[in-house]
Amino acid sequence: MRPFSYVSAPDVATALRAVADDPGAKFLGGGTNLVDLMRAGIEQPDTVVDITSLPLAEIGERPDGGVRIGALVRNSRLAAHPLIRARYPVLSQAVLAGASAQLRNMATVGGNLLQRTRCPYFYDRTAACNKREPGSGCGAIGGFNRGHAVLGVSGACIAAHPSDMCVALAALDAVVEVESVRGVRRVPMASFHRPPGETPHVETDLSPDELVTAVELPPSPTAANSRYRKVRDRASYAFALVSVAAALEVRDGTVTGVGLALGGVATTPWRARRAEHALLGAPATEESFRRAAEAELAPATGLPGNAFKIEMARRAVTATLRRLLTEGSPA
Template identity: 65%
Template structure:
């Protein structure tokens, strides 16, 4: 690793001044992704601005009954918080399935959203990677890419976003609060991450001088009937081949409300809007669940290593909705 300076701001204003005024500065949260990338020579900041001591590690109830989750909250504390577990079980489940206990103890909410792709070719300096260097090419497209995208990919990048938390947040229409010297704004989590297009090196819609300060969860009664399911190569810590965050409400054996978001299939968490539209108002049967899932995956494109993920996604969606129905999706 090359030499790097280290700054510990005493306030959010000091942190924003550091990131704006110090060339090559990057914010450091738990470091579970950034430090790895520095070891591999993929990230090379000149200055690390440590934001873990800023007052951004609280979970508070909002006036409308939602939750405000500080970006510095550790993932372990998030998953264990009683209000989150009681009102938004899908989020707690996603966090627990997202990493080992040791990593959850270090990783922060803001860092989780900002982690970069875990594509093997992105980490391999000998491979061509447009995410690492725009215009270099994408060796993963024709290489071994079993973890690759089947939705929303482009010829420039077939990597997927690794966050489990982000999938659950997309399901719940959460907002990301960010601040810069220009002021504060909120970004829908669904708009926070980008599809690759021609610029896969640009991961998010966050500006270079902005700091993530919180995630805002809206009040959502449907979240009480939510679940996260993750399919991976091993039961211990591993990234998703396919994951499903789902919420379901059934009245008189018909689907009155349904939300589904997918992980492990695209460059960003994928909201299954086609499925939601087709399934609403239909009978809450396994056949209808599968039909709607297949309609969502009709736009998927698989390759020699990823074709299996299309069928896997359909089966995982169907199984998740079935379990929600059988557990008491009735309102």
């Protein structure tokens, strides 16, 4: 690991100033991803600004019935919180599907939003990777890409977004609150992460000096009936091959509300708008679910290593909606 300076920020203003004055500075939350990347030499900050003392670790109800989650809330606490479990079960489930208990105890909500891809070519400094080293090429496209994206890909990058939490946040229409010395702004989940295009090293809408301070969840009656389904190679501690965050409201056999997002298959947490569009107002049947899944995956492009994800995603979407319809949210 490259030597670096360490600063512990006592308040938000100090943290923001520290980063605004130093282009080589990075915020340090739980460190579960940044420190790994520093060890691998992928991230090489000159200064690490520890933000874990900042007062951003609260979960609170908003006047409109939504919930505000501080950026420094640990993943384990988020998953266990009664408000989240009751109103947004999909979020609780998604967080618990990620990483391990030890990692969830450390990882923060803000850090999880900024989690970087697990593409092995990104992690291997001897390999070509446009995300790590713009213009160097993509090792994954002609190499191992079983874990890679089939949606939102470009000729420059097919790296999958690894987060589970973000998939649930996408389905829930979450809004990310960010702050810099220039002020506060709110970014909807749908535009927070950027598809790779020709600039895969630019992963989010954040400027380098902006700090994620909170995530807001709007009130949603649909979200109370929601689940997260993660398909992976082992029962725990593995990234998703395919994951589905789904919220469903059905009245008299007709879909009256739906929120759907996919993980493991896309370069960003993938809001499934085509599927949602196909479902709203449609009869809540296996056939509608399947058709919606097909609509969502229609633009998907697979490579020999990951083409299976297209069918796996169709099946996972259909099965998750079916289960929501018949069993509702998990207990």
